[in-house]
Amino acid sequence: MNRPLPTLKPAVRTIAVTVLLWTAITALGALQTYSDNLRGGAASHYPSLFVKWFLEYAVPLIVLSAGLSLALGRWPVLLERPRNVVGLFFGLVLVFQPAQWLYMAWLRGYLPIDSAGALWQLLMKMLLVGWFSTTGTFAAILAIHYWRQARARELAWQRSQTDMLGLRLALEEQRLLALRAQLEPHFLFNALNAISALVRDGDKTLALGGIGRLSDLLRYALTASVRNTATVADELGFVRDYLDLQRLRYGERLRVHIDGVSELLEQVACPSLLLQPLIENALRHDLDCREGPGDIRLAFERDGDTLCIRVANPAGPGTPANPGAGLGLANTRDRLRLMHPSASLQAGLQGDRFVAEVRLPLALAD
Missing domain, CATH: 3.30.565.10 (Histidine kinase-like ATPase, C-terminal domain)
Structure with a gap:
């Protein structure tokens, strides 16, 4: 019964940090959109923009960031070889990316899709929206993971030297x-x-x-x-x-x-x-x-x-x-x-x- 406790606290901390980080990014993105609308003379409401940004962009990326961080923390073997990294990236492209696109299409009311042409147009829209943020998030999580591994090795080396x-x-x-x-x-x-x-x-x-x-x-x-x-x-x-x-x-x-x-x-x-x-x-x-x-x-x-x-x-x-x-x-x-x-x-x-x-x-x- 006491066994999950040591892994619960790091997991909660990882999720909390991820939510806070993407909330802050969402607040900045919504503020930039709000400022652009005001300069363009369009009516704008910042709380609505914040909620829209959070639901459309932050929620999927919170799931990706937290899930990937927890998975790499539990199974570091996923990154031991370059082919594992490539396989993980293609899995992201084939599984997470379509799920993110469908989620965003559902929020924007693009569903249901009644033709192949409409599906193609949707994919083009979603490609520009989610591709770079998803890929950038994946790269950032990998960089943080490698940095933590290097830091852990350095601390272990320092302890051994001491x-x-x-x-x-x-x-x-x-x-x-x-x-x-x-x-x-x-x-x-x-x-x-x-x-x-x-x-x-x-x-x-x-x-x-x-x-x-x-x-x-x-x-x-x-x-x-x-x-x-x-x-x-x-x-x-x-x-x-x-x-x-x-x-x-x-x-x-x-x-x-x-x-x-x-x-x-x-x-x-x-x-x-x-x-x-x-x-x-x-x-x-x-x-x-x-x-x-x-x-x-x-x-x-x-x-x-x-x-x-x-x-x-x-x-x-x-x-x-x-x-x-x-x-x-x-x-x-x-x-x-x-x-x-x-x-x-x-x-x-x-x-x-x-x-x-x-x-x-x-x-x-x-």
Whole structure:
């Protein structure tokens, strides 16, 4: 019993709009005829003209417009192929057009017809009266139907794009969380290694100091884990603390030169825990691979609308072309790409040094 309700309201709306439209057209047509009669000096009565126009012209075209609109709405397959459109038009010509002519002839008193000649004259009169209005109505209904179909496809496409964008954003957020979950244990593992080395050496005082520094580092890491971005200045402060912890392990061998520090670093946004994996990578491929003091260089330089960050360390003769393809650098590269399409990380040998270069857009931090 409730099934016809969803289709009843659109049908009523279609019929109501059709009646209103043709009533308005009838009012304008009757007004034009009334004006022409007055200019020609003929007696004229506008209400009578309106009723005549409505009964003779509007009623058939209301039936055609509403019936065709409802049929196309219910059976859109009627217009799926050009031959269907042609067939529908010829059906209109063969069925509706004669019915309209007979209706108008009945209203005008042309019936009954007593000869073939009278029938021919009637057809000629009705041809000029109804052909163009009927054909024009058919064309207008088809145009409106095609427009509605195109609009529906466009809205469906927009909804699909919105859904895809939402799904992609959700996937990117989950991926970012996964990258963070990988990075933080990785950092913790390496920091604990530094402290465990002090314990093995029997230096409890330095080990306790290292644990204190580690707690400060973990406090920053936990805070950073709930933020998408940090400032480069904050990350530099975290790296300095991290180097102080590593200095307990490496002693005077750990030498890091930092250049280009300015107020600009307070304004540039970057992924949290950005610099630490780069410095850790440099330590692993510098101090852990050779004897003697290290030579790690961290430099900041503005290049147009980009902040360039370079971390460089010496590369021995047997160093592979891409020694920095581990978890830390891989995660850093992915997190940069998720933060901004123009952010990037390039790493590789440049002469006798391995260089990791980060490029960040000069976007204000949150």
